[in-house]
Amino acid sequence: MLALAQEVLSTPRNPRQEVQALQDTIYVVGGKWRLPIINSLCNGNKRFRDIERSIPGITTRMLSRELKEMEANQLIKRTVTPDTPVLVEYTPTDYCHSFGSIILEMIRWGKAHSEHLKKAAD
Structure with a gap:
């Protein structure tokens, strides 16, 4: 953990830069729906209705x-195939996949x- 912190954080520390980086990340993937959408796309849902059905409440x-x-x-790519009917598919970009390990770590942490909360309640 210390090695990762040293790799990511500035030396000397630049709190303004670190806060800006956090705010940029939260802006791009923050909110109630973006991570569930990314998760849905990475689980193979490509069409609008499939994505919508996979996310309760959206x-x-x-x-x-x-x-x-x-x-x-640039997290997803929208592709329109001009068949009849028109086919629209959404796929995660390589840039989006670069966020995959963070999402998996967030899922692990959430579990x-x-x-932790269950044990504290007992």
């Missing part, structure tokens, strides 16, 4: 807005946190 409007933002941030 509205059509919200999914549409989030997908547009994610495309603008451990849940267990």
